[in-house]
Amino acid sequence: MKDSKTSKVIFLIIFAVYMLVPILATYMFSVAVRWDRTILPEGYTLKWYAETFHHPYFIIALKNSLFLALYTVVLNLVLIVPAAYIAHTRLPGAKMPMDLLTILPFGIPRVILALALITVFTIRPIARSPFLLVSACTVFSMPYMYRPIANSLEAMDLRTINDAARLQGASASQILLYIIGPNILTGIVSGSLLVYSAIFAEYTLAVLITGARFKTLPMLLVEFTRRDGRIASAISVTAFTIAMFLSLAIIFIARKREHGQGKEKV
């Protein structure tokens, strides 16, 4: 009994060290004056952040990443919320194909998705445009949006709600906006956060579809990894800190939902 307890502690320590050391090292590197000859940094400074934030490309790349993630969330919402709702209420036949289409992207590596999209879309305004990038990001992130929303819908007694609302003369859009919407709001919020953090950190699709024309933060990071590690660490910390708060928000919302509704699964 004692032995298994020690081994549990050892596994937890391995886990904590393996997961935390790379992250903490990045944070420390970003404030270190110099850290390549000694075990601890030779001094601390915020100079690299000042340099990074003043870099003209940094602001552009940050803006691009923030907007790319935002547009992807919006497109996801527009496409998935009404469709998921209808598929779960009045067109049950659409549910199976919808489940399938939102699982499929898991089986398509992003490199291959990019290759397929640039093969098909060769005509000028769309080819390698930010618009095509948003579409690619939406395909890739659909599972993250669909799953929490589908879970919320499955937890509700939709048929009864729907019939009752219909009897009162509510239209489909009114039911969606005033009854279903607020009820699946937690699913929508956690789906949106998941999509946002996934796309905010997205490198592969951006570099392969738009390339240098539309630089995102991860692209800038890869560039600086080879040129200047200190700037790279400042970019990395900025990106990870944003992503970390997003995922903490997701955990918080998921917990709240568990307490609120009990039987739902995330």
Added chain:
Amino acid sequence: MIKQNFRVLHPGIAKALDSIWIIPFFLFCLIFEIIPIIILVKDSFFDSAGLFTLANYAGLKKPVYMLSFWNSIRLSAITALFGTVLGTFIGYSILKTKAKWLKGLFTALANVTTNFAGAPLAFAFIIILGENGVITLLFALVLNIHLYPHFQIYSYAGLVVAYTYFQLPLMILLIIPSFAGLQKEWREAAVNMGASTFTYWRYIGLPLLTPSLIAGFVLLFANAYGAYATAYTLVASNLMLVTTQIAFVVKGEVLHNPALAKAMATVSLLIMGICISIYKIAITRAPGAEK
């Protein structure tokens, strides 16, 4: 009121109005997901003159492409194995942690670190395990073990270390519900009948967990196989992988034959398809799965 009567009188029209809401979704998937993939697969069977051919697949026999497949499969299998085994033990240890706050903290750590992937992850490992990295220095100064030049972060071994990092939290998050799905009563019953911890796991626990372990392994395999950002940041063109080879074609950096890249992509989609199918079958048999 008028609207309601209208719907009661014409259920067919009501249904057509309903479908308007789902059409954008299906249309979007068709245009940006299904058709491009079908065209990609179709292209891999045709030559530049538009004639049917298997030459693109025959071309994959060249050592450079065989090596890419071999590297990708080997890297994915090894890191999936590490992730599955380590993740299972860690997941179990997290679940059995008594202090609630500590359990929450470890689960949160697994959740947060799933975001630490791609370029930031590769860069972090350069900082700690590069030639002047802090762990490299620590080994050299404290233990007098010189990692370099035997070990290189910009190499296959480096990729194994970095990939295992992003595999672990995924496996942990996947396996915890399965452990939780193992009923306490089963173990009590086994112990009452005289089973030791080992016999319980050997004959009851492990067989019940096998579907989850298989599901975890194939999911991690697919996850590693499709990864690109970490690999590109660490090894660029030093090591041939399927994803980096395809990406070179997309970027137009190397004079590769695009049709060959499409054949590579098609073979990869087949591998992914097998992984996802195994995953779907296995996950429904996992303890704790309701669907």
